[in-house]
Amino acid sequence: MILVVYAHPYPHYSRACATLLEAIQDLPGLQVRSLYDLYPEFDIDVAAEQQALERADLVIWMGPLYWYTVPALLKHWFEKVLLQGWAYGAGQARLAGKDCLWVTTAGGDEHAFSPEGRHEHPVETFVPVVEQTARFCRMRWLAPFVLLSAHEVRETVLREHGVKLRERLETWLEKREPSPRPSPKGEGEREREPSPRPSPKGEGEREPSPRPSPKGEGEREPSPRPSPKGEGDSRA
Numbered sequence: 001m002i003l004v005v006y007a008h009p010y011p012h013y014s015r016a017c018a019t020l021l022e023a024i025q026d027l028p029g030l031q032v033r034s035l036y037d038l039y040p041e042f043d044i045d046v047a048a049e050q051q052a053l054e055r056a057d058l059v060i061w062m063g064p065l066y067w068y069t070v071p072a073l074l075k076h077w078f079e080k081v082l083l084q085g086w087a088y089g090a091g092q093a094r095l096a097g098k099d100c101l102w103v104t105t106a107g108g109d110e111h112a113f114s115p116e117g118r119h120e121h122p123v124e125t126f127v128p129v130v131e132q133t134a135r136f137c138r139m140r141w142l143a144p145f146v147l148l149s150a151h152e153v154r155e156t157v158l159r160e161h162g163v164k165l166r167e168r169l170e171t172w173l174e175k176r177e178p179s180p181r182p183s184p185k186g187e188g189e190r191e192r193e194p195s196p197r198p199s200p201k202g203e204g205e206r207e208p209s210p211r212p213s214p215k216g217e218g219e220r221e222p223s224p225r226p227s228p229k230g231e232g233d234s235r236a
């Protein structure tokens, strides 16, 4: 099952994200949870979110790039849903082995994400915080799908990106192995681990979390990282 955790503060005014979502939403077994529709007051139903996650084999975090990261409600979702003892640490790593894909759109173009541009850094500079959130929960990080120039890009080009995203997910559906089902809470795990606090280095995890790598190793379907030249990726 593919779970799209969709975070657009104004879903009805979205152009770029809405086009990408429309392109994939009828894929078999795909469920969309539009966070800003579900939780306009930021009152996230943690149990409902965790249940949806447990059913998923691929978790997609989807939304516009806001201040170089995910919109506020998705960040809040990370804090409320990815709990110690459920997502990491003592108890269970309930998301371990699931695939995770970040689909995001950005207003900046190639030039904006260059040393001379207003964002000064390539867009991949801004990926590691989201990436490591997934990796800390022992999810398998897939190469992000990033669309640049979200405001300027023509409708036809936007739709082409929607097709590319859909094809990528269709390939994933063909190749996927179901992710391992979590065992009942606490079974066989508790004694072996101390009760960790999350730390930048990941001390206290059951085993060292994989290092982020530019190649996104551990993916089932190799696909390129966004690159400044845009080869093989999904940027405008």
Ligand SMILES: Cc1cc2nc3c(=O)[nH]c(=O)nc-3n(C[C@H](O)[C@H](O)[C@H](O)COP(=O)(O)O)c2cc1C
Residues within 6 Å of the ligand: 008, 013, 014, 015, 016, 017, 018, 064, 065, 066, 067, 068, 069, 105, 106, 107, 108, 109, 150, 151
């Ligand atoms: C609060 C806010 C922060 C933003 N931050 C960035 C940013 O850091 N980098 C960037 O390129 N675009 C940024 N943008 C532009 C959005 O990424 C862009 O509006 C969005 O991707 C367009 O997608 P949509 O049509 O689905 O809304 C920001 C926009 C807003 C409203």
